[in-house]
Amino acid sequence: MHFLKKEIIRPEFNEKNAADEFLSICGTWDDDRTIDEQLKGIYSSRKLTTDTENV
Numbered sequence: 001m002h003f004l005k006k007e008i009i010r011p012e013f014n015e016k017n018a019a020d021e022f023l024s025i026c027g028t029w030d031d032d033r034t035i036d037e038q039l040k041g042i043y044s045s046r047k048l049t050t051d052t053e054n055v
Contacts (some may be wrong), residue, residue: 031038 033041
């Protein structure tokens, strides 16, 4: 019954409900680093490559 109510008989679109549902699926971000530290980590983990795809 819960599936039927949630997936088949959907209430009118509500942006807050949609955001809450999305966040419940994805979970939360757990990181004690500052934004700058997180960005440095992202950029430093990227690899430079010379491989190109022929289009």
